[in-house]
Amino acid sequence: MEKIIETDDLYFHYESDEEGNIPEDVLKGINISIKQGEFVAVLGHNGCGKSTLAKHINAILLPTGGSVIVDGIDTKDEDKLFELRQRAGMVFQNPDNQIVSSIVEEDVAFALENLGVPYEEMRRRVDESLKAVGMYEYRLHSPSQLSGGQKQRVAIAGIIAMQPKCIILDEPTAMLDPQGRKEVLAAIHKMNREKGITIVLITHYMDEAADCDRVVVMDKGEVVLDDVPSKVFSQVEKLKAIGLDVPQVTELAWELRRAGYDISPEIITEEECADAIERLFA
Amino acid sequence: MAILETQELTYTYSAGTPFEKTAVDHVSLKIEEGQMVGVMGHTGSGKSTLIQHFNGLLQPTSGKVLLDGKDIWADKNKIRDVRFQVGLVFQYPEYQIFEETVFKDIAFGPKNMGLDEAEIKRRVLETAHDIGLSEALMERSPFELSGGQKRRVAIAGVMAMEPKVLILDEPTAGLDPAGRDKILEHIKAYHQRTKNTILIVSHSMEDIATFADKILVMNKAKLFCYDDTVNVFARAEEISEIGLDVPQITKVFGELKRRGLDFGKEVYTVGYARDLLLRNLKEREVQ
Numbered sequence: 001m002e003k004i005i006e007t008d009d010l011y012f013h014y015e016s017d018e019e020g021n022i023p024e025d026v027l028k029g030i031n032i033s034i035k036q037g038e039f040v041a042v043l044g045h046n047g048c049g050k051s052t053l054a055k056h057i058n059a060i061l062l063p064t065g066g067s068v069i070v071d072g073i074d075t076k077d078e079d080k081l082f083e084l085r086q087r088a089g090m091v092f093q094n095p096d097n098q099i100v101s102s103i104v105e106e107d108v109a110f111a112l113e114n115l116g117v118p119y120e121e122m123r124r125r126v127d128e129s130l131k132a133v134g135m136y137e138y139r140l141h142s143p144s145q146l147s148g149g150q151k152q153r154v155a156i157a158g159i160i161a162m163q164p165k166c167i168i169l170d171e172p173t174a175m176l177d178p179q180g181r182k183e184v185l186a187a188i189h190k191m192n193r194e195k196g197i198t199i200v201l202i203t204h205y206m207d208e209a210a211d212c213d214r215v216v217v218m219d220k221g222e223v224v225l226d227d228v229p230s231k232v233f234s235q236v237e238k239l240k241a242i243g244l245d246v247p248q249v250t251e252l253a254w255e256l257r258r259a260g261y262d263i264s265p266e267i268i269t270e271e272e273c274a275d276a277i278e279r280l281f282a
Numbered sequence: 283m284a285i286l287e288t289q290e291l292t293y294t295y296s297a298g299t300p301f302e303k304t305a306v307d308h309v310s311l312k313i314e315e316g317q318m319v320g321v322m323g324h325t326g327s328g329k330s331t332l333i334q335h336f337n338g339l340l341q342p343t344s345g346k347v348l349l350d351g352k353d354i355w356a357d358k359n360k361i362r363d364v365r366f367q368v369g370l371v372f373q374y375p376e377y378q379i380f381e382e383t384v385f386k387d388i389a390f391g392p393k394n395m396g397l398d399e400a401e402i403k404r405r406v407l408e409t410a411h412d413i414g415l416s417e418a419l420m421e422r423s424p425f426e427l428s429g430g431q432k433r434r435v436a437i438a439g440v441m442a443m444e445p446k447v448l449i450l451d452e453p454t455a456g457l458d459p460a461g462r463d464k465i466l467e468h469i470k471a472y473h474q475r476t477k478n479t480i481l482i483v484s485h486s487m488e489d490i491a492t493f494a495d496k497i498l499v500m501n502k503a504k505l506f507c508y509d510d511t512v513n514v515f516a517r518a519e520e521i522s523e524i525g526l527d528v529p530q531i532t533k534v535f536g537e538l539k540r541r542g543l544d545f546g547k548e549v550y551t552v553g554y555a556r557d558l559l560l561r562n563l564k565e566r567e568v569q
Contacts, residue, residue: 045458045459045460045461046428046429046430046457046458046461047428093456147325147326148325171456174455174456175455175456177324177325177485178324178485178525178526178527179324179325179525180325204457204458204459206459207530243458243459243460244458244459244460245459247530248488248529248530248531248552249530249531249534251552252531252534252552252555252556252559255552255556256556256559256560259556259560261563270530270533270534270537271537273534274534274537274538274541277534277538277543277559278538278541278543280559280563281543281562281563281566
């Protein structure tokens with residue numbers, strides 16, 4: 001499969017202060033390569049650099065060392081900035097900060113209008129995007145009447161309407177209740193499955209990461225683990241040491257293994273856990 | 283003895299208009315002194331409206347709220363005292379910080395209560411200690427602190443009033459796992475020192491399982507249940523049906539029960555699940 005995002009020895013630090021002191025690097029040599037259509041979760045505690053990394057993918061931040069290539073475009077190439085942002089869309093944590101219009105469908109059309117997309121085409125894409133996230137029936141509502149989860153889905157529709165190849169979501173469910181979380185995650189998974197859009201999901205929720213193709217774990221500006229969820233979560237001690245959780249079922253399996261029982265360390269779903277316990281008692 | 287009680291509490295928003303909506307519908311409950319209570323409910327279930335009645339931010343449309351056996355609305359002029367006795371920490375309280383120093387911000391509530399300097403100092407330092415803010419931070423500007431520290435300053439400000447009942451609305455929202463565990467531990471430390479009643483609103487049953495003696499669940503403006511934690515988890519399926527998240531581990535044991543492997547106990551923490559399984563496995567080996 002084709003590579004869509006590639007970072008090569010990516011370093012980043014914020015600007016130096018008044019006395020000219022350069023602050024510590026926030027990203028310290030990140031090398032990751034993400035293929036078109038992959039669904040990747042990025043985990044790490046607050047301040048580990050995961051949001052900083054996300055902001056490099058669509059050139060909100062530019063590397064102070066190394067490079068980021070997205071769909072063949074170097075993010076430092078200013079001439080291609082708009083093209084880049086059309087191909088890699090970003091959804092942020094707080095839904096209230098990313099809605100600009102007073103009517104749902106106008107909000108979804110906002111970027112298309114700026115790009116000068118013809119009316120017929122715009123109408124079609126807006127309707128299609130709203131249907132894709134299950135918000136079509138709310139197209140004439142005011143966003144202020146929507147729940148947090150609904151607002152996030154409208155934000156996602158606005159990105160999909162641009163027909164991006166990849167979407168980066170920075171803790172899109174952190175401010176939502178369990179129902180809102182479910183709705184948003186279902187919409188993201190559908191985009192990935194049906195449209196083949198590459199997803200980079202930054203999250204604190206281990207259950208969200210357990211559902212992805214691949215999990216990248218960051219700590220202190222570096223990638224410390226990068227593998228399929230079952231392999232990453234089997235590293236219970238390592239994750240706990242850097243302040244992260246593992247799913248409850250993985251933790252239980254780990255505890256039982258420590259007590260000397262033969263149980264796989266790679267359990268990440270409820271089904272797998274129930275099967276394993278059943279076998280212990282068989 | 284019940285510290286907080288509601289009798290047929292009902293609250294209707296915009297009564298008499300086309301937007302009329304009953305957010306709390308005939309809720310009667312008694313919260314015993316000294317308990318740690320988890321409060322759950324779907325968005326729009328009425329839980330926020332309910333807790334705003336506990337310190338008199340909202341006045342019931344009908345029914346009563348009793349604090350220490352007394353109707354809090356018996357004398358409207360005394361409602362300010364109720365707010366000193368029932369402290370409410372809103373969601374994202376770090377946005378409400380305003381003072382020049384951490385010390386002054388935490389001291390704001392106690393000062394308004396008219397306490398003397400020595401007592402204010404004692405309270406500020408004791409709560410700062412409970413919530414894990416070192417003395418070295420006291421003279422710093424709260425705006426220079428990290429997000430998690432700011433939130434703890436804001437929580438300490440309410441704790442320092444030493445309210446008989448402390449209510450926190452989603453104190454861990456938006457934090458990473460380590461930040462979340464820390465805040466919950468600090469709240470527990472405060473609880474152990476003061477023995478005051480604490481209510482914590484949370485969407486995470488996994489979190490609630492780690493601290494709550496009792497759980498209050500609201501659903502569609504009505505009280506769905508108010509019961510001991512173990513009894514509430516016994517109704518995991520119903521709770522899941524009203525749109526709340528049941529801990530993963532509880533779901534696993536529900537599934538095992540369906541498959542005929544019944545351990546006869548409600549399981550809601552990993553530690554308990556481990557002990558239960560190890561005990562049962564040992565017993566089998568002996569046989």
